[in-house]
Amino acid sequence: MSPAFLYGGAGILLFALGLWSFLVHEPLLRKLIGFNIMGSGVFHLFIAIAHRGDGLPPDPVPHALVLTGIVVAVSATALALALNSRLEAADANASASAHQTHGRGADEHADDAKRRRWPTR
Amino acid sequence: MSILLLAFDAILLTTLLGLATAAVLSPEPRRATMLFIAFGLWLSLVWARLSAPDVALAEAAIGAGIGGALMLAAARRAARRHADIDADATIDTSEDAR
Amino acid sequence: MNRDLSLLIGILVSLFAVLLLWIVYITLSAETGPRLATLALEQLPESGVSHPVTAVLLNYRAYDTLLELAVLLAALLGIWSLGPAPAGFQLAGPALAVMARWIVPLAILTGGYLLWVGGHAPGGAFQAGALLGSAGVILRLAGHPRAGLPSEEAQRWLVVAGVGVFVLIGLLLAALGYGFLTYPKAGAKWLILLIETAATLAIGATLAAAYVGGRPLGAAPPSTPTPTEDARA
Numbered sequence: 001m002s003p004a005f006l007y008g009g010a011g012i013l014l015f016a017l018g019l020w021s022f023l024v025h026e027p028l029l030r031k032l033i034g035f036n037i038m039g040s041g042v043f044h045l046f047i048a049i050a051h052r053g054d055g056l057p058p059d060p061v062p063h064a065l066v067l068t069g070i071v072v073a074v075s076a077t078a079l080a081l082a083l084n085s086r087l088e089a090a091d092a093n094a095s096a097s098a099h100q101t102h103g104r105g106a107d108e109h110a111d112d113a114k115r116r117r118w119p120t121r
Numbered sequence: 122m123s124i125l126l127l128a129f130d131a132i133l134l135t136t137l138l139g140l141a142t143a144a145v146l147s148p149e150p151r152r153a154t155m156l157f158i159a160f161g162l163w164l165s166l167v168w169a170r171l172s173a174p175d176v177a178l179a180e181a182a183i184g185a186g187i188g189g190a191l192m193l194a195a196a197r198r199a200a201r202r203h204a205d206i207d208a209d210a211t212i213d214t215s216e217d218a219r
Numbered sequence: 220m221n222r223d224l225s226l227l228i229g230i231l232v233s234l235f236a237v238l239l240l241w242i243v244y245i246t247l248s249a250e251t252g253p254r255l256a257t258l259a260l261e262q263l264p265e266s267g268v269s270h271p272v273t274a275v276l277l278n279y280r281a282y283d284t285l286l287e288l289a290v291l292l293a294a295l296l297g298i299w300s301l302g303p304a305p306a307g308f309q310l311a312g313p314a315l316a317v318m319a320r321w322i323v324p325l326a327i328l329t330g331g332y333l334l335w336v337g338g339h340a341p342g343g344a345f346q347a348g349a350l351l352g353s354a355g356v357i358l359r360l361a362g363h364p365r366a367g368l369p370s371e372e373a374q375r376w377l378v379v380a381g382v383g384v385f386v387l388i389g390l391l392l393a394a395l396g397y398g399f400l401t402y403p404k405a406g407a408k409w410l411i412l413l414i415e416t417a418a419t420l421a422i423g424a425t426l427a428a429a430y431v432g433g434r435p436l437g438a439a440p441p442s443t444p445t446p447t448e449d450a451r452a
Binding site: 002003006007014017027029030032033034037040043044047048050051058063066067070074077078081084085 | 126141175180
C-alpha cells in the first residue's frame with residue numbers, strides 16, 4: 001500500500017504544481033508547461049493505480065487511457081502554440097501600424113524587419 | 122531489499138518533482154522548455170519502473186519529444202521577440218538622444 | 220500578477236492538493252473491488268492480439284482510439300485553418316544533414332518494427348506514429364520546408380487515413396452483422412494490424428504537419444528532392 005500511495009501522492013503534487021503555475025504565470029508558454037505538468041500528474045496517478053505491486057501484471061485499461069491522453073495533450077499543445085504564434089503576428093502588425101501613424105521614420109526599419117519575419121495575410 | 126527499493130522510489134520521485142518545480146519556476150522560456158523535456162524523459166523512466174513500458178515509450182516520444190520540439194520552436198520565437206523589443210528600445214533612445 | 224494574489228492561489232491549490240491526497244489515501248486503503256484487469260486478461264485470447272494494452276486500445280475500447288484520432292485530426296484542421304505555414308529553416312550544415320540522413324531512415328524502420336511488435340509486446344500505433352512524426356521534425360529542422368511530407372492533396376489523404384480506415388472497417392463489420400468494431404475472431408489480428416497501419420501513417424503525418432505549423436506550402440523547391448521513403452514520415 002505504501003509505494004502505491006507514494007507514487008499516487010507524487011501524481012497529485014505534480015497536478016497541484018501544474019495547476020498553480022497555470023493560474024499564476026502570465027506568458028502562454030509557461031501556462032502551457034504548467035498545463036502539461038498538470039496532465040502528467042493525472043497520468044502518473046493512473047499509472048500508479050494500475051501498478052499492482054511487483055511481479056503482478058499491471059492493469060492494461062488505465063495504460064490505454066493514458067496513451068490516448070498523451071496524444072490528445074500534445075495535439076492540444078500544438079493547437080495552442082499555433083494560435084499563440086498567430087496572435088503574436090497580429091500584435092506585431094498592430095504595433096507596427098501604430099508606429100507608422102506616428103510618422104516616426106526611425107521605426108520603419110524595425111517595422112520592415114517585423115514584416116519580413118511574420119508574413120501577413 | 123524493500124528498504125532499498127523504497128529509497129530508489131524516493132530518489133526517482135524527488136528528482137521528478139524537482140525537475141517539475143524547476144521547469145515551472147524558471148522565467149526564461151528556453152530554459153523552462155528544456156527542463157520540461159528533461160521532466161518528460163524522467164517521467165518515462167518512472168513509468169518504466171511502474172511496469173508501464175508502452176506508456177513510457179509514448180511519453181518519451183510524443184510528450185517529451187514532439188511536445189518539446191513544438192515548445193522549443195515557440196520559445197525560440199519568444200526569445201527573438203524579446204531581443205526585438207530590446208532592439209526597438211535602443212533605437213528609440215538613440216532617437217531621443219539626438 | 221502580483222505577489223499576494225499568487226500566494227493566495229498557492230495556498231488554495233495546496234489545500235485542494237491535501238484534499239485530493241486524503242481522498243487517494245482513503246481509496247487506496249479501502250478493499251479493492253473487482254478490477255477490469257482480470258476481465259481484460261481473461262478475454263485476451265479472444266482479442267486477436269496477445270499484448271493486453273493493444274487489445275484494450277484496438278479491441279475493447281476501440282471507440283476511444285477512434286475518437287482520439289478524430290481529436291488529433293481536429294487539432295490539425297485548427298492549425299491549418301490559421302493560415303499558411305511559416306517559411307522553413309535554412310538548409311542544415313553538413314553535420315546535421317548527415318545525421319538526418321542516418322536518423323530519418325532508422326526512425327522509419329524502428330517505427331515499422333514498433334508497429335509490428337505491438338501485437339505481442341510493448342509498442343503499437345502511437346509509438347510508431349510518434350517516431351514517424353519525429354522523423355518529420357528532424358527533416359524540417361534540417362531545412363526540408365514540408366518536413367518530408369508529400370504534396371498538399373496527398374497530405375490531406377494521409378491525415379484522414381486513420382479515422383477513415385477505422386470507420387470504414389467498423390461500418391463494414393456492422394454491415395456483415397458483427398456490430399460496429401466487433402471483430403470476428405478469425406480475422407481480428409489482420410483487421411487490427413490494418414487499422415494500426417493506417418493510424419500510424421495518420422499519426423506520423425499529423426504530428427509532422429503540426430510541427431510545420433500551418434497549411435502546407437506549395438510545391439517544394441526543386442533543389443530539395445524528396446526521397447520516396449519520406450512520403451511516409
